[in-house]
Amino acid sequence: LDETEAWMKDRANARQSLEQDPLFGSYKGSNVLMVQMESLQTFMIGKSIGGKEITPVLNDLIEESAYFSRFYHQTSQGRTSDADFAVNCSLQPMKSGSVFIQYASHDFACLPETLKDNGYSATVFHPYQGGFWNRNVMYDRMEYDEFYSLKHFELDERLGWALGDKSFYRQSMDIVAELPQPFHAFMISLTSHHPYKLPAAQKLLNVEELDGTIMGDYLQVVHYADAALGELVERLKAEGLWENTILAVYGDHDNSIQQWELYERFMEDTSNPVQREQLVKSVPFLLHLPDGAHAGRYNDVGGQLDVTPTLLHLLGISGGKPYWLGSPLLTESESGKRTVTQRNGAWTDGELYFVPSPDGIPANGTCYSAISGEQLDTNVCLPFSGEADTELMMSDRIVIGDLLRSFEEDEAVEAMGGER
Numbered sequence: 001l002d003e004t005e006a007w008m009k010d011r012a013n014a015r016q017s018l019e020q021d022p023l024f025g026s027y028k029g030s031n032v033l034m035v036q037m038e039s040l041q042t043f044m045i046g047k048s049i050g051g052k053e054i055t056p057v058l059n060d061l062i063e064e065s066a067y068f069s070r071f072y073h074q075t076s077q078g079r080t081s082d083a084d085f086a087v088n089c090s091l092q093p094m095k096s097g098s099v100f101i102q103y104a105s106h107d108f109a110c111l112p113e114t115l116k117d118n119g120y121s122a123t124v125f126h127p128y129q130g131g132f133w134n135r136n137v138m139y140d141r142m143e144y145d146e147f148y149s150l151k152h153f154e155l156d157e158r159l160g161w162a163l164g165d166k167s168f169y170r171q172s173m174d175i176v177a178e179l180p181q182p183f184h185a186f187m188i189s190l191t192s193h194h195p196y197k198l199p200a201a202q203k204l205l206n207v208e209e210l211d212g213t214i215m216g217d218y219l220q221v222v223h224y225a226d227a228a229l230g231e232l233v234e235r236l237k238a239e240g241l242w243e244n245t246i247l248a249v250y251g252d253h254d255n256s257i258q259q260w261e262l263y264e265r266f267m268e269d270t271s272n273p274v275q276r277e278q279l280v281k282s283v284p285f286l287l288h289l290p291d292g293a294h295a296g297r298y299n300d301v302g303g304q305l306d307v308t309p310t311l312l313h314l315l316g317i318s319g320g321k322p323y324w325l326g327s328p329l330l331t332e333s334e335s336g337k338r339t340v341t342q343r344n345g346a347w348t349d350g351e352l353y354f355v356p357s358p359d360g361i362p363a364n365g366t367c368y369s370a371i372s373g374e375q376l377d378t379n380v381c382l383p384f385s386g387e388a389d390t391e392l393m394m395s396d397r398i399v400i401g402d403l404l405r406s407f408e409e410d411e412a413v414e415a416m417g418g419e420r
């Protein structure tokens with residue numbers, strides 16, 4: 001406990017040292033709308049097929065947002081629930097299973113709870129059965145005021161697994177428009193879920209030779225999901241919320257399509273193993289700030305664990321507590337080198353990319369240049385692999401051992417001038 005708390009406090013102090021930044025608190029009191037888009041990856045952002053942009057809405061939104069072009073999902077077997085946990089609670093998911101299912105009774109300091117402590121309402125929307133990924137229980141633990149699941153929506157647009165994104169956003173916005181402000185609203189989309197099937201009338205792209213392949217279907221459904229996001233943005237504007245809401249949009253995880261020949265359409269060559277690794281792990285993350293300020297491409301690496309610290313920083317809520325692993329991505333202060341650690345022990349600092357071997361022995365892993373893809377001597381990466389493993393170990397101790405409960409007790413004792 002002491003060792004883990006001390007290690008987490010070092011992380012917290014590093015975050016707190018960034019709070020001298022003029023950006024800290026510059027969006028204090030803004031609403032937060034977070035959209036987690038199902039299976040949305042980075043590789044086709046900005047690309048066209050058959051003469052049409054695949055994601056025209058995202059492409060335009062990126063131009064007026066802070067866009068993190070080297071952003072990675074950090075999920076494992078818990079897929080969508082892992083993305084939710086990593087983003088909102090800024091801790092690593094489990095190596096196997098899902099924190100939402102295995103550790104829903106444990107204490108975490110997730111975004112909804114933290115924002116509620118700062119005067120926000122907190123609401124989550126997802127148009128599927130509330131028991132899936134144990135969301136009913138976990139969202140209660142995360143202290144959302146309300147969870148709107150499938151049973152709360154009118155099934156007036158049947159697509160994919162359940163309700164189409166367009167209707168989902170429209171019905172969710174009917175509720176958001178009435179929420180007490182400032183609000184934190186979290187929408188988890190579903191239509192672009194595997195197996196990516198859409199009725200013919202909804203397939204608006206000409207995917208040329210990809211027609212009839214799973215990649216062709218994926219692009220069609222991403223095009224639909226993108227259009228739905230466009231309707232959500234228009235509705236935010238129509239409700240007068242665009243100017244006082246931070247919109248955060250990110251992809252939850254990869255699309256599980258591992259047929260590399262289907263990617264050749266977008267990438268000149270996918271034979272390089274680290275290029276494949278980066279393709280699978282890269283998801284978009286954009287932050288649209290109320291005044292459209294700080295728009296541009298941010299090329300430092302970042303990951304899902306950094307989303308909550310980034311939002312807290314902008315809202316002026318201190319990240320100086322030892323509850324989170326990530327660090328703010330959008331800061332004018334010098335943040336030093338950032339490393340994104342994957343659950344399987346892979347990591348990148350933007351220059352190096354380390355892929356562990358299945359036996360988990362660091363010396364058997366493979367070290368690459370993250371820029372050129374060239375394979376390097378493993379010894380170049382080895383000195384840093386210990387840090388990634390330590391992060392995973394500390395996170396596991398917290399999640400499995402329910403240590404945040406003890407951290408909070410220690411803080412309460414210290415605040416009263418006592419010794420723990």
Ligand code: GP9
Pocket residue numbers: 078079080081126128129132190193
């Ligand atoms: C269903 C949806 C699916 O509620 O979140 O999640 P996934 O299968 O992608 O983990």
